[in-house]
Amino acid sequence: xxxxxxxxxxxxxxxxxxxxxxxxxxxxxxxxxxxxxxxxxxxxxxxxxxxxxxxxxxxxxxxxxxxxxxxxxxxxxxxxx
Amino acid sequence: xxxxxxxxxxxxxxxxxxxxxxxxxxxxxxxxxxxxxxxxxxxxxxxxxxxxxxxxxxxxxxxxxxxxxxxxxxxxxxxxxxxxxxxxxxxxxxxxxxxxxxxxxxxxxxxxxxxxxxxxxxxxxxxxxxxxxxxxxxxxxxxxxxxxxxxxxxxxxxxxxxxxxxxxxxxxxxxxxxxxxxxxxxxxxxxxxxxxxxxxxxxxxxxxxxxxxxxxxxxxxxxxxxxxxxxxxxxxxxxxxxxxxxxxxxxxxxxxxxxxxxxxxxxxxxxxxxxxxxxxxxxxxxxxxxxxxxxxxxxxxxxxxxxxxxxxxxxxxxxxxxxxxxxxxxxxxxxxxxxxxxxxxxxxxxxxxxxxxxxxxxxxxxxxxxxxxxxxxxxxxxxxxxxxxxxxxxxxxxxxxxxxxxxxxxxxxxxxxxx
Numbered sequence: 185x186x187x188x189x190x191x192x193x194x195x196x197x198x199x200x201x202x203x204x205x206x207x208x209x210x211x212x213x214x215x216x217x218x219x220x221x222x223x224x225x226x227x228x229x230x231x232x233x234x235x236x237x238x239x240x241x242x243x244x245x246x247x248x249x250x251x252x253x254x255x256x257x258x259x260x261x262x263x264x265x
Numbered sequence: 266x267x268x269x270x271x272x273x274x275x276x277x278x279x280x281x282x283x284x285x286x287x288x289x290x291x292x293x294x295x296x297x298x299x300x301x302x303x304x305x306x307x308x309x310x311x312x313x314x315x316x317x318x319x320x321x322x323x324x325x326x327x328x329x330x331x332x333x334x335x336x337x338x339x340x341x342x343x344x345x346x347x348x349x350x351x352x353x354x355x356x357x358x359x360x361x362x363x364x365x366x367x368x369x370x371x372x373x374x375x376x377x378x379x380x381x382x383x384x385x386x387x388x389x390x391x392x393x394x395x396x397x398x399x400x401x402x403x404x405x406x407x408x409x410x411x412x413x414x415x416x417x418x419x420x421x422x423x424x425x426x427x428x429x430x431x432x433x434x435x436x437x438x439x440x441x442x443x444x445x446x447x448x449x450x451x452x453x454x455x456x457x458x459x460x461x462x463x464x465x466x467x468x469x470x471x472x473x474x475x476x477x478x479x480x481x482x483x484x485x486x487x488x489x490x491x492x493x494x495x496x497x498x499x500x501x502x503x504x505x506x507x508x509x510x511x512x513x514x515x516x517x518x519x520x521x522x523x524x525x526x527x528x529x530x531x532x533x534x535x536x537x538x539x540x541x542x543x544x545x546x547x548x549x550x551x552x553x554x555x556x557x558x559x560x561x562x563x564x565x566x567x568x569x570x571x572x573x574x575x576x577x578x579x580x581x582x583x584x585x586x587x588x589x590x591x592x593x594x595x596x597x598x599x600x601x602x603x604x605x606x607x608x609x610x611x612x613x614x615x616x617x618x619x620x621x622x623x624x625x626x627x628x629x630x631x632x633x634x635x636x637x638x639x640x641x642x643x644x645x646x647x648x649x650x651x652x653x654x655x656x657x658x659x660x661x662x663x664x665x666x667x668x669x670x671x672x673x674x675x676x677x678x679x680x681x682x683x684x
Contacts, residue, residue, distance in 0.1 A: 199639075200636065200638060200639040200647075217644060219643070225682060225683040226683075228683040
């Protein structure tokens with residue numbers, strides 16, 4: 185499973201979106217279930233799936249899927265698959 | 266029974282073989298091995314002046330307790346009364362004591378309120394030791410001289426199906442969780458001979474009404490809300506007179522309801538138990554004493570009352586109130602199998618719950634269910650986990666055994682909140 189597929193599964197699972205809705209440019213405001221508890225769930229999921237912790241500032245500052253990918257790429261996780 | 270010489274009395278051991286009746290000094294004990302077997306004794310005990318207790322054989326663990334507490338029954342209660350063994354969600358045994366005359370009066374009230382003159386027979390699918398089945402099925406039939414058709418319910422589905430197929434102007438009483446079992450076991454069958462279908466004991470299966478009307482095309486369907494302490498009925502609602510499973514309808518004649526300060530249901534009833542015995546001893550109830558039954562309710566102001574859940578089913582999670590019956594109502598819009606839940610805290614120590622489905626849902630079913638949560642409930646209302654099991658553990662009365670549910674093996678994890 186590629187990292188993009190792992191991230192897709194995680195986003196679908198955490199925010200209960202339809203898999204068909206997923207795309208990397210999805211913004212936080214486009215997902216009504218991306219609330220404050222959702223941020224916590226996403227952070228826990230990223231730790232479980234990719235072994236990476238978000239800092240509090242990173243978690244709060246995420247505005248969409250691209251930001252999640254950007255943080256993980258900065259830590260050496262590739263999404264060029 | 267009161268004149269039985271001591272020398273003729275049957276010793277109480279062994280309790281679960283041989284005769285179904287055991288004599289104690291203060292009352293008789295009748296054990297229900299099967300409804301068929303205990304029925305003649307039950308008739309005899311009801312006709313007798315002496316008080317009797319009636320317990321299911323699955324209550325074996327409580328029988329020594331019964332023997333111990335029987336001495337606590339004061340002399341005025343040793344005649345003209347009956348005792349049913351019940352237990353709450355804690356599993357602690359409790360004996361509810363009713364007056365025979367009052368319960369017979371309730372049967373007449375129910376008969377009139379539910380327009381049951383056309384009913385000719387009662388199909389029994391619940392153990393008669395269960396308060397609801399005892400009064401709403403056995404006693405009501407006895408008072409009206411109806412034919413009683415005994416079955417073992419879903420324990421022997423073929424015999425149950427035969428009874429339903431052979432029904433002639435019949436009444437059937439079930440508990441809410443059995444609606445899904447009906448569909449899963451007899452789906453596609455039609456039983457036109459059943460003309461009254463009653464539900465009590467747990468959530469009313471409002472979402473299953475279209476399917477139930479297909480199976481029972483001639484049946485009037487009723488919500489028979491009540492509790493063991495009420496022996497057993499408090500309210501009545503014809504299914505079509507409300508749109509929500511939580512609508513329990515209006516109080517029966519002779520019953521008054523009120524809402525306590527914490528939203529708890531309190532009731533006065535001419536037919537309720539007159540005393541209880543539990544681990545703390547004998548508790549007589551004064552005629553004017555309002556009794557709490559552990560449910561939270563709201564007066565809708567239109568004569569109907571609304572059930573918000575058991576006290577333990579309404580709680581706050583991250584400051585937001587959750588009423589599990591409302592969540593289950595959403596689940597049942599999408600999922601037509603059995604569903605149950607149990608309480609659990611999350612890793613942050615916040616209250617939550619786990620949803621258990623049976624049988625295993627398809628991935629499409631699960632996806633549909635998740636979309637219901639997404640569209641109808643905030644994240645705080647979502648379960649901590651969704652699990653599935655081949656079957657749910659049930660009490661002998663058909664209700665889900667919540668304690669066994671939490672500890673049962675072979676549950677599959679379908680989804681979990683990452684928190």
